Amino acid sequence: xxxxxxxxxxxxxxxxxxxxxxxxxxxxxxxxxxxxxxxxxxxxxxxxxxxxxxxxxxxxxxxxxxxxxxxxxxxxxxxxxxxxxxxxxxxxxxxxxxxxxxxxxxxxxxxxxxxxxxxxxxxxxxxxxxxxxxxxxxxxxxxxxxxxxxxxxxxxxxxxxxxxxxxxxxxxxxxxxxxxxxxxxxxxxxxxxxxxxxxxxxxxxxxxxxxxxxxxxxxxxxxxxxxxxxxxxxxxxxxxxxxxxxxxxxxxxxxxxxxxxxxxxxxxxxxxxxxxxxxxxxxxxxxxxxxxxxxxxxxxxxxxxxxxxxxxxxxxxxxxxxxxxxxxxxxxxxxxxxxxxxxxxxxxxxxxxxxxxxxxxxx
Amino acid sequence: xxxxxxxxxxxxxxxxxxxxxxxxxxxxxxxxxxxxxxxxxxxxxxxxxxxxxxxxxxxxxxxxxxxxxxxxxxxxxxxxxxxxxxxxxxxxxxxxxxxxxxxxxxxxxxxxxxxxxxxxxxxxxxxxxxxxxxxxxxxxxxxxxxxxxxxxxxxxxxxxxxxxxxxxxxxxxxxxxxxxxxxxxxxxxxxxxxxxxxxxxxxxxxxxxxxxxxxxxxxxxxxxxxxxxxxxxxxxxxxxxxxxxxxxxxxxxxxxxxxxxxxxxxxxxxxxxxxxxxxxxxxxxxxxxxxxxxxxxxxxxxxxxxxxxxxxxxxxxxxxxxxxxxxxxxxxxxxxxxxxxxxxxxxxxxxxxxxxxxxxxxx
Numbered sequence: 145x146x147x148x149x150x151x152x153x154x155x156x157x158x159x160x161x162x163x164x165x166x167x168x169x170x171x172x173x174x175x176x177x178x179x180x181x182x183x184x185x186x187x188x189x190x191x192x193x194x195x196x197x198x199x200x201x202x203x204x205x206x207x208x209x210x211x212x213x214x215x216x217x218x219x220x221x222x223x224x225x226x227x228x229x230x231x232x233x234x235x236x237x238x239x240x241x242x243x244x245x246x247x248x249x250x251x252x253x254x255x256x257x258x259x260x261x262x263x264x265x266x267x268x269x270x271x272x273x274x275x276x277x278x279x280x281x282x283x284x285x286x287x288x289x290x291x292x293x294x295x296x297x298x299x300x301x302x303x304x305x306x307x308x309x310x311x312x313x314x315x316x317x318x319x320x321x322x323x324x325x326x327x328x329x330x331x332x333x334x335x336x337x338x339x340x341x342x343x344x345x346x347x348x349x350x351x352x353x354x355x356x357x358x359x360x361x362x363x364x365x366x367x368x369x370x371x372x373x374x375x376x377x378x379x380x381x382x383x384x385x386x387x388x389x390x391x392x393x394x395x396x397x398x399x400x401x402x403x404x405x406x407x408x409x410x411x412x413x414x415x416x417x418x419x420x421x422x423x424x425x426x427x428x429x430x431x432x433x434x435x436x437x438x439x440x441x442x443x444x445x446x447x448x449x450x451x452x453x454x455x456x457x458x459x460x461x462x463x464x465x466x467x468x469x470x471x472x473x474x475x476x477x478x479x480x481x482x483x484x485x486x487x488x489x490x491x492x493x494x495x496x497x498x499x500x501x502x503x504x505x506x507x
Numbered sequence: 508x509x510x511x512x513x514x515x516x517x518x519x520x521x522x523x524x525x526x527x528x529x530x531x532x533x534x535x536x537x538x539x540x541x542x543x544x545x546x547x548x549x550x551x552x553x554x555x556x557x558x559x560x561x562x563x564x565x566x567x568x569x570x571x572x573x574x575x576x577x578x579x580x581x582x583x584x585x586x587x588x589x590x591x592x593x594x595x596x597x598x599x600x601x602x603x604x605x606x607x608x609x610x611x612x613x614x615x616x617x618x619x620x621x622x623x624x625x626x627x628x629x630x631x632x633x634x635x636x637x638x639x640x641x642x643x644x645x646x647x648x649x650x651x652x653x654x655x656x657x658x659x660x661x662x663x664x665x666x667x668x669x670x671x672x673x674x675x676x677x678x679x680x681x682x683x684x685x686x687x688x689x690x691x692x693x694x695x696x697x698x699x700x701x702x703x704x705x706x707x708x709x710x711x712x713x714x715x716x717x718x719x720x721x722x723x724x725x726x727x728x729x730x731x732x733x734x735x736x737x738x739x740x741x742x743x744x745x746x747x748x749x750x751x752x753x754x755x756x757x758x759x760x761x762x763x764x765x766x767x768x769x770x771x772x773x774x775x776x777x778x779x780x781x782x783x784x785x786x787x788x789x790x791x792x793x794x795x796x797x798x799x800x801x802x803x804x805x806x807x808x809x810x811x812x813x814x815x816x817x818x819x820x821x822x823x824x825x826x827x828x829x830x831x832x833x834x835x836x837x838x839x840x841x842x843x844x845x846x847x848x849x850x851x852x853x854x855x856x857x858x859x860x861x862x863x864x865x866x867x868x869x870x
Binding site for chain 2: 146147148149151153154155156157158159161164165167168169171172173177178179180182183184185186188218219220221222223225226230250253254257339341345346347348349365367368369370382383384385386387388389392465467468
C-alpha cells in the first residue's frame with residue numbers, strides 16, 4: 145500500500161493529512177513541553193488553551209449566537225438519543241420526530257422512555273429514499289421539540305432545506321454526518337449535536353450546541369453527568385474531557401478555517417457530490433438509492449447491475465487505493481462518503497474509475 | 508525543555524514513551540494501510556483485531572474469570588457513579604458506600620437518586636487521611652452492593668487489603684487510579700471500573716469488568732446506552748467506541764505484559780513509593796498527609812514546612828524537568844503521582860531533589 149490512500153468510509157472517516165502529521169508530533173511532545181498531548185493534565189493551562197480555542201473556532205465558523213452553549217461530551221451521538229428526551233421531554237409531554245432512517249428510529253425508541261414520541265413523517269415504507277420537503281408535514285404545536293436527522297449516512301439522503309416547526313417548538317437536529325459541511329443558521333435551532341467522527345475529528349467526542357433556556361428544563365431526577373447544564377456551567381470540564389479527541393477537533397477546525405470556513409467547504413462538497421451524481425445520472429449502470437431532491441452531499445449511495453459486480457467494484461477500487469466503498473448492510477450496494485476531508489482529487493480518481501469499470505464490465 | 512520530562516501529574520498522566528512513539532506512527536498510517544488509526548472504520552477487521560486484543564490482554568493480565576465481561580465505555584469514571592446505581596440499585600433498595608474522599612462522595616450523591624445509600628464508614632472528619640482496615644465496618648447484609656474507591660488520588664490513600672462484604676453482597680470498586688498497578692482477585696468483585704487516564708491510556712475510555720449475573724438487573728426504564736448489558740452483548744461495539752483510546756489501551760497493555768505483568772509492576776511500584784515515603788519518614792521537613800497504614804503506592808501526598816516553601820519546591824522541580832507536583836486544591840501541599848509508566852529513574856531524580864531541597868531551604 146502507498147503511504148496514503150483514499151478512504152471513503154462512512155465514519156470513522158478520513159481526516160486532513162496535515163492534521164494527522166501535526167498530531168503525530170504532538171502525541172509525543174506537545175508544544176515542546178516534554179509531554180504528549182495524551183499525558184497533560186486537563187486542568188493545565190496548555191490544555192485549557194486547547195479546549196478554549198476549539199470552542200472559539202467552532203463559534204466563529206458557525207457564527208453561533210451568544211445565547212448558545214457549546215459542549216464537548218462523551219458517549220457518541222447514541223447517548224444524545226436519550227439525553228435529549230431525558231433533559232427536554234417530561235412525562236406526559238410529547239415531542240415530534242421525523243423518521244428518515246435507522247438513527248431517527250433509535251432516537252424515537254429512547255424518547256418513548258421519557259414521554260410521548262409523535263412521528264408526523266416517515267419514509268420507512270419507501271426504503272428511506274427521501275426526506276420531507278420543507279412544510280410537507282404538520283407538526284403538533286404542543287411538541288416540546290421537533291427532532292430530525294439532517295443527513296442519513298446509510299441511505300445517502302440529506303435535507304436541502306431544514307424543517308420548519310411551529311413557533312416555540314425548538315428544532316433538535318442530529319447533524320453527526322453533515323456537521324460543518326455547510327453553513328447553518330444556528331438561531332433556528334434549540335439543540336444541535338454531532339459525533340465527531342465524520343467531519344470533525346476522531347471518534348470519542350460529541351459536540352452539542354444548546355440554547356441557554358433549554359439548559360434549565362431537566363427534571364431533578366437526572367444524574368449530574370447527564371444534565372447539559374452540568375457541562376455548560378463548567379465549560380465541558382466538569383470531569384476529565386476526552387482530551388485527545390478535543391485536541392484533534394481543534395486541529396481540524398484550524399484546518400477548516402484556513403480553507404475558508406464552512407461556506408468554502410460547502411462549495412467544495414457540492415462539487416465533489418455533483419461529479420458522482422453526474423456519473424449516476426449519465427448511465428443506468430449506477431442506480432442511485434436516494435431520490436434526486438433528497439440526495440446527500442456527504443454520502444452517495446448506489447447499486448450496480450448485480451451484487452457480483454458490486455463486489456468486484458469494491459474489491460478493484462480497494463486494490464487501487466480507494467477503500468470503504470461497500471454499502472451499509474441494510475441497503476447493500478455501494479456508498480461513497482465524501483466528508484470535508486476527502487480531497488477533490490480522491491473523488492476525481494473514483495469517478496474516472498467508475499466510468500472505466502462500467503465500460504469494462506457490462507451488465 | 509528537553510524532549511522528555513518527568514510528569515508526576517495525577518491524571519491524565521505519563522504514559523510509556525515507547526507507546527507514544529508507536530502511536531505517532533499509527534496515527535498517520537496504521538499497519539501500512541494508508542489510513543491513520545483515527546480514520547479506520549470501527550467495523551473494519553483491523554479495528555476489530557485491536558479491540559479484541561485489548562480485551563484479551565486485559566483478561567490475561569488480571570486473570571479475569573470467564574463469568575465476567577469487560578467493557579470499553581465512554582463518559583469517564585464520573586458516569587459510573589450513576590450507571591452503577593441505575594443498573595444495580597432499584598427504588599426501595601439500599602447499597603453501602605465507604606466514604607474515603609471526594610470521588611466516593613460524588614458516587615454517594617448519585618446513588619441517592621436511585622435508592623438508599625448507606626455510609627457505614629467515613630474518614631471525612633479526619634481529612635480523609637485513612638481508609639478502613641479489613642472488617643473495620645459492619646455492612647448491612649441487605650445491601651445490593653458494597654462500593655468503595657480503592658485508591659484516593661487527592662489524599663494519597665489506598666486500601667492495602669480490599670474490604671470484605673457479607674455473602675451475596677457484591678463488591679463494586681472504583682479503581683480508576685490504581686487499576687493494573689497490582690494483582691487483584693477479580694472473583695471477589697461484582698463490578699470494577701476505571702477511567703483510563705492513570706495506568707491505562709489517554710482520557711476518553713473507561714474500563715468496566717462486570718460479573719455476568721449483574722447484567723440482568725437493570726430496570727426496563729434504563730436507556731439503551733446506559734445498560735451494561737447493551738455493551739456486553741455487542742462486545743463494546745453497540746455504537747462507535749472511542750477507537751483511538753482503545754487502541755492506546757492495547758499498546759499500554761502490550762507494554763505492561765512485556766514488563767512482566769501486574770505482579771512485576773506491583774513490585775516496581777512498591778519500590779518507587781518506598782523511596783518517597785522513606786524521605787518523608789526520614790525528616791520532619793516533609794509531612795505525609797495519609798496515615799502510614801493507608802499510604803498509596805500511586806499518589807504520595809505531603810506538606811513542606813510552609814506554603815511558600817511548597818511553592819518554591821514545585822517551581823524548582825518544574826525547572827528541573829519534574830512537572831505536576833502541586834497538590835490538589837482541597838488538601839494543598841504536594842502530590843507525587845507515580846503510576847505504572849513513571850520510570851524508577853524519575854522517582855530517584857525526585858528523591859535526590861527532595862533531599863537537596865530540604866538541606867538548602869531550612870524551615
